[in-house]
Structures are given as structure tokens and as C-alpha cells.
Amino acid sequence: MNKLKRTEMFQRFQAANPAPKTELEYASDFELLAAVLLSAQATDKGVNLATRKLFPVANTPAAMATLGIEGIESYIKTIGLYKSKAKHLYETSVILRDQYAGVVPQSREALEQLPGVGRKTANVVLNTAFGQPTMAVDTHIFRVSNRTGLAPGKDVLAVEKKLLKVIPGEFMLNAHHWLILHGRYVCKARSPECKKCNVQDLCDYKLKNL
Incomplete structure (x- = not known):
């Protein structure tokens, strides 16, 4: 995935969900x-x-x-x-x-x-909590990064480093939440819902379920 596609991907994520948040409930x-x-x-x-x-x-x-x-x-x-x-x-x-x-x-x-x-x-x-531009790579983000071609890597640390390098700076703060939610609800492990994916035309996944 090239720089233009990555930028477009996160622009679409932002348009669909301008203020993504963790689904964990907390007050401090x-x-x-x-x-x-x-x-x-x-x-x-x-x-x-x-x-x-x-x-x-x-x-x-x-x-x-x-x-x-x-x-x-x-x-x-x-x-x-x-x-x-x-x-x-x-x-x-x-x-x-x-x-x-x-x-x-x-x-x-x-x-x-x-x-x-x-x-x-x-x-x-x-x-x-502190608004730092970090990237916590869980199974969802690892899968989405490799499947889409966004930031392929053999392990979570490799993917984390690649994401920090390739994600445009203006999207970095919220990128973690967008990718987790995308992996959890759209780009699922066993049956990705490519038909309802708003970035499927940017994705490198060859076995798209269309």
C-alpha cells in the first residue's frame, strides 16, 4: 500500500468516525x-x-x-x-x-x-489517557495491517514500528482506535465483511469476500 492509499484510508476512517474511543469503560x-x-x-x-x-x-x-x-x-x-x-x-x-x-x-x-x-x-x-502518538498492536491491528498491506510485519513489534513510520502524522493519535474497530467489526479474522468495508478498494487482500 502506497502513501496515497494510506492517507485515503485514514481520511475515510476519520470521516466515518471523527472521534473514535476505546470500548473499555473508565473514568480516570x-x-x-x-x-x-x-x-x-x-x-x-x-x-x-x-x-x-x-x-x-x-x-x-x-x-x-x-x-x-x-x-x-x-x-x-x-x-x-x-x-x-x-x-x-x-x-x-x-x-x-x-x-x-x-x-x-x-x-x-x-x-x-x-x-x-x-x-x-x-x-x-x-x-x-495521555494523548501520546503510540500504537498498541493487538491481534486485530496485526491482522488488518498484514491483510490490507497497510504495514506488513512478521510480529507485533515489527508491525508497530512500521505503522508508526507510515501512518500520516495527522491521523496518528486516533489510528489505534480506528484500526482496532475496523478489525473487530469489519475486517474480521474468519469472515471479513468486505462488502461493507469503506476501504476495500484500497486494500491489497486478494481473497476479498465481495
């Missing part, structure tokens, strides 16, 4: 961090169902730490890998409470030192 930087931490190998819908009960009880690092691991587990049992996630969320909350005065840090290095927070989670928080 900490709630976003917690929700993203819980979302690994889980759906946003499933995470939201759990956090709607959890956040009214514990929406700060101090309150979350007070719950303890078992307390957190009791709210997130419906989420996959809930035991390890409860442990990570508790430990992260303790660190934020004791070392950062309850404030979520705005640097990748600090975020990635928190238990359960990897590069993808850090990128989501930096982009969504």
Missing part, C-alpha cells in the same frame, strides 16, 4: 490502566461487566490495594486468567500508591515496570 487514568490490564485475552464487553462492579468499590490504587488479591478476585472471576490478573492489579496498585502517590506515570519505562503491564498495555495507556 487508573481505571483505564486497570481495565486494559484486565483485558488481555478477554473481550472489552466482559471486562466492562466486571469493572462496573469493581470500580464503584475501588477506583484508586489505595482502594484497590485495600481489597487485596482475594477481594479483587471476587469481582473479576468472570474474566479469563482472573487469578494472575488479580495478583498483578493488586501489586500494581501497591506500587502506584507507595511510589507514585496514586498517580499513573506517563512514561513507557515506568509503566512497563508495573506487574502485568507489557508494551501493548503501556501503549494503550499512553495513547488513550
Whole structure:
């Protein structure tokens, strides 16, 4: 995909959805961090169902730490890998409470030192909470980038670096959300809905379902 096609792709995404947002529900930087931490190998819908009960009880690092691991587990049992996630969320909350005065840090290095927070989670928080032009490559973005020819790569890091290089700067802040939503609802893994895709004429996918 060349530069003109990439620009046109994101112009269309922008026209269709001028202000894309994450589907995770949150009301603070900490709630976003917690929700993203819980979302690994889980759906946003499933995470939201759990956090709607959890956040009214514990929406700060101090309150979350007070719950303890078992307390957190009791709210997130419906989420996959809930035991390890409860442990990570508790430990992260303790660190934020004791070392950062309850404030979520705005640097990748600090975020990635928190238990359960990897590069993808850090990128989501930096982009969504702090408006930094990062790219969190999940399975949807990895698929869309390779299938369309937007930014082919053998692994998520290669795709992330390619996207940061080729996406026009004026679209970078929202590109993460546009690509996730496109992969989730249109460019699906098993049966891409090419007929309703607004960028199918720009796409390099040879097996278009038209």
C-alpha cells in the first residue's frame, strides 16, 4: 500500500468516525490502566461487566490495594486468567500508591515496570489517557495491517514500528482506535465483511469476500 492509499484510508476512517474511543469503560487514568490490564485475552464487553462492579468499590490504587488479591478476585472471576490478573492489579496498585502517590506515570519505562503491564498495555495507556502518538498492536491491528498491506510485519513489534513510520502524522493519535474497530467489526479474522468495508478498494487482500 502506497502513501496515497494510506492517507485515503485514514481520511475515510476519520470521516466515518471523527472521534473514535476505546470500548473499555473508565473514568480516570487508573481505571483505564486497570481495565486494559484486565483485558488481555478477554473481550472489552466482559471486562466492562466486571469493572462496573469493581470500580464503584475501588477506583484508586489505595482502594484497590485495600481489597487485596482475594477481594479483587471476587469481582473479576468472570474474566479469563482472573487469578494472575488479580495478583498483578493488586501489586500494581501497591506500587502506584507507595511510589507514585496514586498517580499513573506517563512514561513507557515506568509503566512497563508495573506487574502485568507489557508494551501493548503501556501503549494503550499512553495513547488513550495521555494523548501520546503510540500504537498498541493487538491481534486485530496485526491482522488488518498484514491483510490490507497497510504495514506488513512478521510480529507485533515489527508491525508497530512500521505503522508508526507510515501512518500520516495527522491521523496518528486516533489510528489505534480506528484500526482496532475496523478489525473487530469489519475486517474480521474468519469472515471479513468486505462488502461493507469503506476501504476495500484500497486494500491489497486478494481473497476479498465481495
